Amino acid sequence: MNSTPDTDTDTDVQDLRVILAGGGEMGVRTAELLTDRGHDVVIVEADAERCRELTDAYLATVIEGDAARPETLRQAQPRRSDVVAALTDDETTNFAVCMAAQRMAPEVRTVMRVTATPDELYEEYVDGLVFPERLGARAATNEIAGGGVRTIEDVAGDVEIVEIEITEAAPVAGKRLDEVRLPRGTLIIVDYQGNRLGGPDTVLEVGHRYVVAVESDVADEVMNLMRG
Amino acid sequence: MSHSGRREPTASLSLLDATMVGIGAMIGAGIFVLTGLAVDISGPAAIVAFALNGGVTTFTALSYAELAAAIPRNGGGYAYVREVFSAPVSFVMGWTRWFTYMIAGSLYALGFASNFIEWGHLYGIELPGPAVGYALFAVAALVTLNALSTEASGKGETVITLVKIAILGVFVAFGLTAARTGEFRPLFSKGALSVLPAMGLTFIAFQGYDLIATVTEEVENPRVNIPRAIILSVVVTVIVYLLVVFVAIGTLGAEALGGAGETAIAQAAEGFMPRFPVIGTGASLIAFGAVFSTISALNAVVIGSSRVAFAMGREGQLPARLGRFHHRYGTPLAAIAASAVLMLVAVVVVPIRVVGNLASLFSLLGFVVVNLALIRLRSQQPDLQRPFEVPFYPVTPILGIVCNLLLGLFIDPFTWALALGWLAFGGVVYLVWSRRRERPRDEAEAAEIQAPEPIASAEEGDD
Numbered sequence: 001m002n003s004t005p006d007t008d009t010d011t012d013v014q015d016l017r018v019i020l021a022g023g024g025e026m027g028v029r030t031a032e033l034l035t036d037r038g039h040d041v042v043i044v045e046a047d048a049e050r051c052r053e054l055t056d057a058y059l060a061t062v063i064e065g066d067a068a069r070p071e072t073l074r075q076a077q078p079r080r081s082d083v084v085a086a087l088t089d090d091e092t093t094n095f096a097v098c099m100a101a102q103r104m105a106p107e108v109r110t111v112m113r114v115t116a117t118p119d120e121l122y123e124e125y126v127d128g129l130v131f132p133e134r135l136g137a138r139a140a141t142n143e144i145a146g147g148g149v150r151t152i153e154d155v156a157g158d159v160e161i162v163e164i165e166i167t168e169a170a171p172v173a174g175k176r177l178d179e180v181r182l183p184r185g186t187l188i189i190v191d192y193q194g195n196r197l198g199g200p201d202t203v204l205e206v207g208h209r210y211v212v213a214v215e216s217d218v219a220d221e222v223m224n225l226m227r228g
Numbered sequence: 229m230s231h232s233g234r235r236e237p238t239a240s241l242s243l244l245d246a247t248m249v250g251i252g253a254m255i256g257a258g259i260f261v262l263t264g265l266a267v268d269i270s271g272p273a274a275i276v277a278f279a280l281n282g283g284v285t286t287f288t289a290l291s292y293a294e295l296a297a298a299i300p301r302n303g304g305g306y307a308y309v310r311e312v313f314s315a316p317v318s319f320v321m322g323w324t325r326w327f328t329y330m331i332a333g334s335l336y337a338l339g340f341a342s343n344f345i346e347w348g349h350l351y352g353i354e355l356p357g358p359a360v361g362y363a364l365f366a367v368a369a370l371v372t373l374n375a376l377s378t379e380a381s382g383k384g385e386t387v388i389t390l391v392k393i394a395i396l397g398v399f400v401a402f403g404l405t406a407a408r409t410g411e412f413r414p415l416f417s418k419g420a421l422s423v424l425p426a427m428g429l430t431f432i433a434f435q436g437y438d439l440i441a442t443v444t445e446e447v448e449n450p451r452v453n454i455p456r457a458i459i460l461s462v463v464v465t466v467i468v469y470l471l472v473v474f475v476a477i478g479t480l481g482a483e484a485l486g487g488a489g490e491t492a493i494a495q496a497a498e499g500f501m502p503r504f505p506v507i508g509t510g511a512s513l514i515a516f517g518a519v520f521s522t523i524s525a526l527n528a529v530v531i532g533s534s535r536v537a538f539a540m541g542r543e544g545q546l547p548a549r550l551g552r553f554h555h556r557y558g559t560p561l562a563a564i565a566a567s568a569v570l571m572l573v574a575v576v577v578v579p580i581r582v583v584g585n586l587a588s589l590f591s592l593l594g595f596v597v598v599n600l601a602l603i604r605l606r607s608q609q610p611d612l613q614r615p616f617e618v619p620f621y622p623v624t625p626i627l628g629i630v631c632n633l634l635l636g637l638f639i640d641p642f643t644w645a646l647a648l649g650w651l652a653f654g655g656v657v658y659l660v661w662s663r664r665r666e667r668p669r670d671e672a673e674a675a676e677i678q679a680p681e682p683i684a685s686a687e688e689g690d691d
Contacts, residue, residue, distance in 0.1 A: 015542050038542075040301060055613045058300045058450040061311075062613040075609040 015039050017081040021067035021097045022088030023047075023054045026113065026132060030087060031059045042076045068096040070104070078105040085111040087130070098126045148227060158216040161189070165209045169228030177202045185215030186222050241446045243453045243460075245386050250437035250461030252389035253528045255396070256521025257332075258433020259472055261339030262584055264492025267477065267485045270426035271417035274482075275473045277426035282466030284427075284635065285434040287628030288595040289462045290618045291602040293455035296441045297616040298605075300450070304441040305598050306536055310543060312601040312608070316658065321597050322540045323654040328590040329533030330567050332432055333526055334574035335583045337363035339490050340522035346491040347515035350498075351508065363575045366526060371568040374530050375554075375561050388524045393468065395517035399497055400471045402510065406500035407478025417482065424638035429581070431588035431635060433469070435595075436525075437461045439532055455616035490580060494518055530567065537563035546661065585643040592636045593647075599625040599632070 016039040020027045023045030031041045041060035044067040045051050051064045065072030067086065078084055084101035086094035091114055098110040111128035118129050138151045150163045166173050172180045177188065178200040188198030190211040196202075204210065204226070214222050241249075266274040292305070301307035306325050310318040341362035348355040355362075416422070440447075440457050447453050472493065476485055480496040488495040494515040501510015538560040541551025554561035574583060602625050605612065618624050 035300075051613050055298075055451050055615050056449075061299050061301075063609060063611050064613055065611045072611060075611055 016083060018042070019044065019067075019073075019076045019078060019081050019084045019101070020060070021073075021084070021086040021094070022113075023050055023062065024087070024089065027087045028054070028057065028059070030085065035059055042081070044072060044076050066093075068093045068100070070100055073097065073100055074104065078108050081105070081108055083109045083111060085113075085128075085130075087113045089113075089115060091115045095122070095125070149223065152211065159213055160216060160219065161211065161213050162219075163209050163211050164223070164226045166204050166206050166226055167228050168206050170204070170206070170226050171228065172204045172225050173206045173228075175204055176200070177204070180204070180225070182225060183218040183221045185218045187213040189213055242448055243457055246440055246447045246453055246457035247460045247464070248386040248389040250440045250457060251465055252386075252392070252524060253436025253439045253532075254434060254461065254465040255389070255468055256392050256518075257336040257339055257525035258430065259396075259469055260343065260493050260518040260521055261335060261490045261580075262430045262433055263473055263476055264485055264487075264489045265581055265584065266426040266430045267482050267492065268487070268489075269418070269429065270422040271482045271486075272412045272414075272477050273416045273418070273420070273423050274426050274430075275412070275470065275477060276415070277423045277430060278469050278473050279466075280423070281427050281431055281434050282462070282469070284431075284628070284631040285437075285462055285466075286459075287624050287631065288599060289437055289458050291599050291625050291628060292438055292441060293458040293616050294614055294618050295598070295602060295605070296454045296458065297451055298612055298614045304438045304532075304535070305594055306539055307441075308605075309597055309601045312605050313597075315545065315662075317597070318543075319540075319545050319658050320651070320654065321594060322536055322545060323651070323658075324590045324594050326533055326536040326540070326567070327570075327650055328432075328435070328587055328594060329529045329536065330570045331574055331578075331583055331587040331590065332435075333367065333529040333533065333567075333571040334363075334578065335432065335580065335587055336522045336526040336529065337367045337571070337575050338580045338583065340366050340519060340526065342490045343494060343515055343518035343522060346494055347512060347519055350494075350512040350515055360576060364572060366523065367530075367568065367571050367575060370523070370527050370530050371564060371571075374527070374534065375559055375564045376557055388520075392517060392521050392524070395513060395520075396468055396472055399493070399501070399510075399514055399517075400468075400475050402501050403475030403479055403496075404471075407475050409478065411478050411481045424635065425640070428588050428592075428635050428639040429584050432584060432591055434462070434465070435591040436528065437465075439528060451615040491515070491518070530564065530571075533567040533571075534560050534563040537566055545658075582643060582646070585639050586646055589636055589639045589643055589647050592632045592639075596629050596632045596636075599628040 016034075018034055018039055018041050020031055020041060020043045023031075023043040027043055027045070031043060034041050042063065043054055043060045044063045044065060045054060046064070046066045048064060051062050054060070054062045063072065063075050065075070067073050067076070067088070078101045084098065084105075086097035086101075088094055088097075091112075094112040094114070098112045101108055101110055109128070110126045111130060112122070112126045113130045113132060114122065115133070118131055122129055142150045148165045148167065152161045152163055172182075177198065182188075188202060188210055190196070191198050191202045198210070210226075212222065212226075263274070266277055270277055295308040299308055299311055301311070304325070306318065306322040309321040313321075338359070341359035344362055345355050345359055437458050440454065440461065447457070476493055476496040479500050480488075480492070485492045485496060494511050497514035498509065498511035501513065503509055504513060537546060537550045539551070540546040541548055541560075541563065543551075550560070550563045550566060552562065553559060578586070602618065603622060606621065
């Protein structure tokens with residue numbers, strides 16, 4: 001994709017070496033996605049039975065043991081890796097793995113899975129946080145609430161990106177954007193054809209879907225305006 | 229888009245297919261091209277050389293089986309060594325593997341050319357021009373094929389291999405009745421020690437099973453089938469080799485066989501094979517087999533060499549350009565082109581016996597490193613899951629190392645000089661290249677911890 005291959009692609013052409021601590025469902029799915037993109041994965045998993053299943057899957061090199069034990073983690077070679085991701089279902093184990101990995105390899109990027117509402121201070125210690133329950137809640141909400149509104153992505157903090165279908169009953173139905181007043185904290189990103197950014201002349205037509213960035217405290221108001 | 233890193237959900241290669249990939253790379257070119265040259269060196273004892281080489285290869289094949297079952301990575305031997313050793317060691321491994329494939333390509337191209345001319349000769353057609361011309365043409369044609377499409381070149385391997393085995397089967401079936409054991413007396417007509425250089429020369433014929441390690445992701449039930457395929461392919465190959473060499477020496481005699489050089493097998497067939505309808509003499513069937521085998525082996529090494537260069541490019545050990553697919557053809561075009569240039573140069577410049585020795589020497593050295601990698605991995609990562617384990621560890625890999633080194637010592641000094649030259653050139657490349665990319669990627673990335681996730685639609689075309 002890059003037009004200037006020699007200058008800026010040293011980093012992105014390389015495959016990453018990734019250590020995944022925890023070979024449960026989440027670890028396996030992550031390993032699948034990573035190997036599909038050409039990265040090399042090492043999984044550390046404590047359960048012997050699960051290890052056999054993982055080796056059968058032939059997705060990644062598998063090391064049997066508790067990743068929170070330095071002796072086991074060292075075998076996965078954090079120093080030679082780009083990322084260590086602790087994905088077990090135990091938050092303190094994950095934190096311990098990330099801390100140990102950073103001690104063994106100061107350069108390595110750490111990603112940890114949190115299982116409760118994330119402690120804000122985690123960000124000082126690890127490079128990335130994964131909160132599967134929150135992603136799961138988003139998926140669940142999309143399914144439960146059904147068509148019309150679909151959360152696409154939690155960006156950072158309080159902004160949510162949603163896809164909203166305009167209903168007939170919506171106050172703004174059929175109006176041009178410059179005729180309506182959406183609350184502050186709302187931005188129509190993409191218009192219904194998906195090929196233009198929203199602007200003053202965007203018409204909100206019934207039955208079409210729009211991608212909208214919305215701050216959480218005005219979300220309710222926006223839904224009211226666009227859904228009725 | 230064809231993508232080597234893409235894992236297809238359907239594993240398409242059965243145990244038979246995977247075994248055939250290994251056999252296909254080993255049976256054919258080596259046996260057709262090198263038998264005459266080996267007999268020239270050691271007389272009837274060439275058969276001993278082949279048998280001992282089979283034994284030596286088995287030690288390393290066991291190590292490969294353990295590593296391939298435990299480490300799901302594309303790139304074969306290079307990938308395993310990269311997993312265990314520091315960057316310079318794995319660079320040497322990749323650099324010599326790459327060269328082995330290229331030099332083997334040149335060997336197969338030259339073998340193709342002589343057998344092609346011989347084939348025409350059997351039909352009474354005198355083909356014009358020097359053999360080198362045909363060799364160059366073969367390399368150019370296969371490189372072009374591989375550069376334009378990976379699909380076209382990877383298919384039908386099993387069928388091609390079965391045809392090769394069938395042709396050799398016919399040769400052996402007729403030959404066993406005609407072979408005279410008297411030709412093997414005295415066995416060591418050129419001295420017992422002459423077996424060693426003959427082993428060195430023919431060792432290249434026993435490499436190729438490692439190609440199985442480059443298709444591991446497509447094998448069904450890989451944990452079980454990969455080790456089996458590797459070991460099976462070595463065993464089958466050794467048996468076929470021994471039968472063919474036995475028949476060739478037993479019918480034509482060591483003296484004449486040695487004189488026939490790279491077309492020895494076809495000439496042996498001329499003596500005892502009956503006439504077939506359509507095909508003509510048995511000799512032309514064998515010559516056809518030789519032409520066919522050398523071409524398919526050449527194709528295999530073109531793929532093999534470009535994969536190693538590609539893997540090294542991905543790892544940042546060679547220019548990143550080599551590790552990228554071409555935007556229009558979807559093939560690792562730069563890696564293929566770089567390999568092609570050297571193959572063409574080797575075809576023109578290096579005589580066939582030196583080519584055989586060079587290829588053998590580098591595969592010997594590569595196998596030493598693979599055995600070392602196995603030993604080191606056992607001590608470094610005791611809890612690594614190993615679905616297949618080398619029996620009699622550590623005796624087996626140590627024997628592998630000792631035998632490979634011993635054979636290396638009996639390869640002539642001129643070959644060693646060429647090999648050291650290539651290694652020195654590699655050292656320069658490595659130093660220049662590692663200096664150019666001194667900024668390690670980790671530092672650059674650590675600076676932007678909060679980098680946003682890529683958007684879903686941008687995930688597919690990553691390069």
